[in-house]
Amino acid sequence: MRVYLRVAWLSCRRYATYRAATVAGAFTNTIFGFIRAYVLLAVWHARPHLGGYDATDTVTYCFLGQSLIMVLAIFGGELDLAERVRTGAIGIDLYRPVDFQAWWYAGDLGRGGYQVLVRGLPPFLVGALVFKLRLPQSPTLWLAFAVAVVLALSVSFALRYLVAMTTFWLVDNRGLETLSGVAALFFSGMLLPLVMFPGWLEPTARALPWAAMVQVPADVFLGKHSGVGLVGALAAQAAWALVLLLIGRLVTQLASRRLAISGG
Amino acid sequence: MAIIEMADLTKSFVVRRRAGGWRRHRREVRAVDRLSLGIEAGEFVGFIGPNGAGKSTTVKMLTGILVPTGGRLRVAGLDPASERRRLAGRMGVVFGQRTTLWWDLPLMESFDLLRRMYRVPAQRFAANLQRCSELLELGELLPVPVRELSLGQRMRGELTASLLHEPEVLYLDEPTIGLDVVSKVAVREFLAEVNRERGTTIVLTTHDLDDIERLCPRIVVVDHGRLVYDGPLADLRSRLGGERTMVVEFGGAVPQIQQAGVSATRLGGSRLALTLSGEANVAALTADLVGRGDVVDLTIGEPDIEEVVRRLYAAPDPAGPVST
Amino acid sequence: MVEALRCYALVAAAWTRAAAQYRLSLCLMILATLLITGLDFVEILIVFANTGRLGGFTVAEVGFLYGVAATCLGVADLLIGSIERLGDRIRDGSFDAMLLRPAPALALAAADQFSVRRLGKLVQSVGVLGWSLSAVDVEWTPPRAGLLLLMLASGTVIFLAVFVIGAAFQFVAPGGRETMNAFTYGGGYLTQFPLGIYARHVIQLVTFVIPLGFINWYPALHLLGKPDPLHLPSATHYLSPAAAAVLMVVASAAWAAGLRRYRSTGS
Numbered sequence: 001m002r003v004y005l006r007v008a009w010l011s012c013r014r015y016a017t018y019r020a021a022t023v024a025g026a027f028t029n030t031i032f033g034f035i036r037a038y039v040l041l042a043v044w045h046a047r048p049h050l051g052g053y054d055a056t057d058t059v060t061y062c063f064l065g066q067s068l069i070m071v072l073a074i075f076g077g078e079l080d081l082a083e084r085v086r087t088g089a090i091g092i093d094l095y096r097p098v099d100f101q102a103w104w105y106a107g108d109l110g111r112g113g114y115q116v117l118v119r120g121l122p123p124f125l126v127g128a129l130v131f132k133l134r135l136p137q138s139p140t141l142w143l144a145f146a147v148a149v150v151l152a153l154s155v156s157f158a159l160r161y162l163v164a165m166t167t168f169w170l171v172d173n174r175g176l177e178t179l180s181g182v183a184a185l186f187f188s189g190m191l192l193p194l195v196m197f198p199g200w201l202e203p204t205a206r207a208l209p210w211a212a213m214v215q216v217p218a219d220v221f222l223g224k225h226s227g228v229g230l231v232g233a234l235a236a237q238a239a240w241a242l243v244l245l246l247i248g249r250l251v252t253q254l255a256s257r258r259l260a261i262s263g264g
Numbered sequence: 265m266a267i268i269e270m271a272d273l274t275k276s277f278v279v280r281r282r283a284g285g286w287r288r289h290r291r292e293v294r295a296v297d298r299l300s301l302g303i304e305a306g307e308f309v310g311f312i313g314p315n316g317a318g319k320s321t322t323v324k325m326l327t328g329i330l331v332p333t334g335g336r337l338r339v340a341g342l343d344p345a346s347e348r349r350r351l352a353g354r355m356g357v358v359f360g361q362r363t364t365l366w367w368d369l370p371l372m373e374s375f376d377l378l379r380r381m382y383r384v385p386a387q388r389f390a391a392n393l394q395r396c397s398e399l400l401e402l403g404e405l406l407p408v409p410v411r412e413l414s415l416g417q418r419m420r421g422e423l424t425a426s427l428l429h430e431p432e433v434l435y436l437d438e439p440t441i442g443l444d445v446v447s448k449v450a451v452r453e454f455l456a457e458v459n460r461e462r463g464t465t466i467v468l469t470t471h472d473l474d475d476i477e478r479l480c481p482r483i484v485v486v487d488h489g490r491l492v493y494d495g496p497l498a499d500l501r502s503r504l505g506g507e508r509t510m511v512v513e514f515g516g517a518v519p520q521i522q523q524a525g526v527s528a529t530r531l532g533g534s535r536l537a538l539t540l541s542g543e544a545n546v547a548a549l550t551a552d553l554v555g556r557g558d559v560v561d562l563t564i565g566e567p568d569i570e571e572v573v574r575r576l577y578a579a580p581d582p583a584g585p586v587s588t
Numbered sequence: 589m590v591e592a593l594r595c596y597a598l599v600a601a602a603w604t605r606a607a608a609q610y611r612l613s614l615c616l617m618i619l620a621t622l623l624i625t626g627l628d629f630v631e632i633l634i635v636f637a638n639t640g641r642l643g644g645f646t647v648a649e650v651g652f653l654y655g656v657a658a659t660c661l662g663v664a665d666l667l668i669g670s671i672e673r674l675g676d677r678i679r680d681g682s683f684d685a686m687l688l689r690p691a692p693a694l695a696l697a698a699a700d701q702f703s704v705r706r707l708g709k710l711v712q713s714v715g716v717l718g719w720s721l722s723a724v725d726v727e728w729t730p731p732r733a734g735l736l737l738l739m740l741a742s743g744t745v746i747f748l749a750v751f752v753i754g755a756a757f758q759f760v761a762p763g764g765r766e767t768m769n770a771f772t773y774g775g776g777y778l779t780q781f782p783l784g785i786y787a788r789h790v791i792q793l794v795t796f797v798i799p800l801g802f803i804n805w806y807p808a809l810h811l812l813g814k815p816d817p818l819h820l821p822s823a824t825h826y827l828s829p830a831a832a833a834v835l836m837v838v839a840s841a842a843w844a845a846g847l848r849r850y851r852s853t854g855s
Contacts (some may be wrong), residue, residue: 024766031774034790035781039635039642042785046639175620182624191631198637277853324854329687331851345851352690364685368606377602379690381595409606 002200003098004106011110022118025070030123033066037131043196051195057222058193063127064218065190067120068149071112072156072213074190076181078111079104081164082173094256101161101245101252108157109150113231116149134222141223144230148217151237155212158244159184165248169254209244212237267340267433267465268303268326274334275321275489295321297489298335304478306463308455310471310480310497314577316491319469323435326467327357340432353382358425360438364422371421372406375428382429389428396424399454416447423454434458440472452478464491485576493576500576503569509565510538510549515558523549534560595691599699607704611626614705618816619838621708625662627718628780629654643782648723649812654780655717656736656804660743661776661793664712668751670701672772673759678850687851694843699757726811735807742828743803749832749839750775756839759846775800784817802831 012040015022037059044055053061068074081104094100127133136142163180166173185191187210194205194215205211215235219225225233273294280289296318303309314318324330326339328348337344342351357364365374379389397403400420410418419439426434436455440448456479458464468480476483477497485493485500493500514534521528525541526549540546546564553559604752607614632654645653674697677683686696726732754768761767775798783791783805794800795818810825811815 020761021766024764024770028770028774029765031770032777033780035774035786038786038790039781042643042781043635043639046641050638080618096639175616178620178624182627186627191627192634198633198634275678324684327688329684329851330854331848335853348687349690349692352688355688357688359681359685362681364688365604366606373602373605377598380598381689410733500802 005101007103007106008110008113011107012114015111015114016118022115026122029066029069029119030126033055033063033123033127034130036066037062037127040193051193052224053193053195053222056132059127059131060222061193061218063124063131064132064221065214066127067116067124068152068217069190070119070213071115071149072152072188073108073154073160074181074184074188074213076160076163076177076184078106079160079164081161082177083168085164085167086171091205091259094259101248101258104161105154105157105245108160109153112153129168136221141220145217145221147234148220148237151234151241152213152217154207154241155237155244156184158241158248159209161248161249162244165251165255168258179257184210184213187211188213189218193218209240212240265341266302267305268301268467270299270335271337273299273301273322273332273337275318275325275330276333291403294489296325296332299486299489299491300335301484302492303465303467305465306459307482308459308466308468308480310468310470310476310483311486312473312476313484313486313492317486320437321489322486323437323469327355327435328352331543353429354432356429356431356434357420358422358426358434358436358439360419360436360441363410363418365418365425367411368409368441370407370409371402371413372477374410374421375406375425378425378428384429386452388430392428392430393424396427396454399457400424400450406582416443416450419443419447420454421452422580423451427458427464430462431464433467435467435469437469438471439468440470440475448472448474455479487577508540508546510540510546511561511563511565512536512538512553512559513561514556515560517557519553519556520550521553523552590832592692592695592721594697595689596699600702603699603702604704617705618708618711621705622712623708625658625709626712628658628777629712632780643785644814645782645784645812646724648725649808649814650781651716651720652724652812653782653804653808655713655720655806656739656743657776658713659710659717660740660803661714661747661772662706663744664747664751665772666704666706666710668698668748670703670707671698671751671755672765672768673701674755678758693847694752723788724812732811735811739804739807739828742832745832746803746828746835747775747797748771749835750800753835753842754838756842756846759850771798779803779805782814784814788817799831799835800827830836 040058040062041055044050044053044058048054050058082091084093093103096103124133136145159180163173163177166176170176187205187208189205189211190213194202194211196202197205206215216237220230220233273296274294276292276294279291279293299322300316310324311319321330325332325337326344328344328351331345339351340354340559342354344351365371366377375393378384379386384392397406400423402420402424405413405417405421410421413421423439430450439455440451443451452475455466455468459466468475470476481496483493483497483500484491487528511531512535515537516534518530518534518536521536521538523545525545527539529537529539531537538549550562550571553562601850629651632647635642636650640646642650665834671694674683677686677697677700682700683693686693686700689696721728728736750772751768754764754771757768759765775794778786778794779800783794783801791801795802795806806816806825807828808814810822816824
């Protein structure tokens with residue numbers, strides 16, 4: 001267990017060295033946050049209670065999304081895994097006496113933890129200064145939100161892990177990575193809150209794993225779930241995370257078998 | 265007029281070091297310190313020095329990448345800092361560790377692109393390419409994308425690319441690094457030929473002392489941004505002293521040697537290893553040995569060039585340049 | 589200038605030839621880019637699934653704004669987009685290799701890694717623009733068509749200038765690529781929507797400080813007959829070429845200054 005904590009910590013430290021890029025990135029996220037906020041406000045001006053959200057809800061949602069965009073690696077990536085498979089360095093990784101998937105998971109959690117502070121807080125704080133944002137009213141809700149973010153990161157990791165592992169079979173998986181990023185951007189609620197999706201698109205999107213990444217934590221934050229509903233929402237996230245991680249474990253087995261056969 | 269003229273060439277950088285927390289500590293570093301040097305057209309000069317000596321900074325100033333802080337610099341009569349593009353057409357550059365070619369394109373396409381960029385007349389281009397192809401055996405490499413070439417093949421391509429527009433000066437930065445023996449020899453022979461045939465002035469920066477030994481009649485040594493030595497390699501050897509070795513095999517008894525500056529060690533069989541310091545008189549010693557003993561075989565070794573240069577690098581910062 | 593264009597064309601053509609070897613992969617990438625950038629317009633459609641008007645603009649009118657902004661950004665990105673990697677090239681030394689050539693460094697840096705793949709974005713934005721031209725309630729007289737062409741030309745130049753300024757910034761701050769993206773892609777995103785939805789300060793910022801508003805908004809106010817939230821004189825509607833010219837001057841000064849600094853301090 002200590003090994004994984006160490007992996008997480010080292011990952012955290014590593015991302016801490018990219019200081020300039022992180023600041024610039026936080027700036028970009030803030031800019032996009034502002035633009036989206038105004039667009040959403042214009043829509044809510046015409047439809048003040050769209051999807052059960054009011055204007056404050058939607059602006060809060062917007063900045064939450066921008067805060068989480070890098071933490072959850074919505075565009076994909078942030079795992080050297082695919083590159084290591086391509087170069088063959090993965091051979092060493094698979095024969096280490098630690099759990100392969102857990103190793104990468106710990107690293108990603110470390111990264112996420114760091115980025116919550118450095119890329120997550122600034123856009124939200126700036127947004128809070130300019131707009132009126134809705135914050136959770138009770139400590140329980142804050143705790144639930146923290147859990148939701150960890151679960152969201154887990155779902156995100158599990159999906160990215162699967163995409164990265166396809167490199168064992170498809171040497172050039174850039175197309176898949178891009179497609180996956182696009183799907184995440186759209187279906188997570190990052191681009192627009194899922195409540196805005198017309199007709200059958202909304203329930204469909206909510207049923208997909210990506211919704212667990214932004215829409216669910218945001219709804220928790222906004223207090224849209226309470227009591228049993230809250231537990232249910234977190235449980236749904238956890239279920240997706242579990243299922244995807246288990247598929248990941250299966251894929252890992254297949255991959256190491258493939259490596260052993262084809263010699264790397 | 266020399267083709268390269270440097271007078272008190274200086275380049276200083278301001279280096280900011282973090283002194284704990286957010287404070288910055290400023291320091292001025294002189295990468296090149298009042299370097300004065302003249303190179304005539306047609307010369308082949310080796311440019312050596314320890315890492316951080318200011319070699320690549322000097323070459324960057326010669327090629328116009330960096331602007332000097334002080335002093336005067338002229339290459340082919342032009343000031344590289346202000347006439348970079350005009351000068352570019354008259355010089356060639358080869359980097360050992362980076363490519364100047366277009367990675368994904370076939371070699372021939374890179375050449376063609378350069379032909380058009382440098383506006384080389386078609387016939388001259390064809391003739392130059394032909395000549396380089398012959399000397400470097402480029403034939404089957406031309407349609408191959410640069411990224412698929414081996415290091416040796418790529419280097420041959422880079423050398424060709426740098427000469428297609430018939431530059432007056434050629435700068436090479438570690439061209440033989442990482443090459444196998446056969447490729448190294450090919451590159452060296454090519455450079456010697458180019459220098460001989462076309463009178464191209466060549467400035468070779470390298471850590472490979474074999475390159476220097478075989479190609480450069482003149483070497484320039486810099487350290488801490490200053491000129492430390494400028495002259496023939498042979499003079500450097502004798503000036504720095506350095507011990508020579510002699511191994512003598514006798515047919516019969518091994519005589520005793522008693523001469524100033526000579527120490528002898530008995531080797532197996534009837535062989536004697538002699539170490540001669542600078543003051544030893546080789547001629548007298550040889551005559552003595554041949555006279556007193558039955559000499560079957562005799563070999564004399566020059567001081568190891570690595571040793572010579574090591575001494576030079578290790579020498580305390582000299583008061584002034586050593587030049588002939 | 590002519591020399592710059594000539595060298596640019598030489599290098600860009602060479603890169604295109606190299607990419608053409610992998611025709612299938614290239615087509616797939618164009619398609620992928622088309623789909624990804626198409627998502628921007630899908631976003632607009634979803635917005636309009638919820639409301640008939642945004643800031644007083646109909647879907648066709650927003651489509652028009654989007655079509656112009658995205659096309660201008662698309663052309664600029666195609667022509668000079670790879671210059672955003674200047675920081676990387678400085679770090680790996682390939683920018684120095686460009687300084688060794690008898691060609692303007694900007695032309696070489698702009699043409700490096702020229703990729704026809706970016707056409708994907710352009711195909712999609714021109715498509716939307718074309719649709720919007722027929723869908724908006726505007727009679728396209730010759731003077732109006734002329735203004736449209738002027739919009740497209742000036743808008744492209746404005747984005748080109750922003751790319752160059754961003755690149756020049758990377759001489760000073762190598763991590764500046766992300767910041768640059770905030771202005772290029774952020775600017776593109778911002779101008780997709782009617783500026784009227786933004787706070788007053790924001791509109792002033794993109795009018796007087798970073799003249800992105802002149803890419804599509806001000807001429808559109810005239811063409812679509814919309815009121816100006818800032819109540820500026822109507823001459824503003826025709827100032828796009830002036831804004832473009834001013835920004836171009838700023839961009840060349842920035843590049844020259846950045847290059848001068850690079851050549852005196854190394855990297």
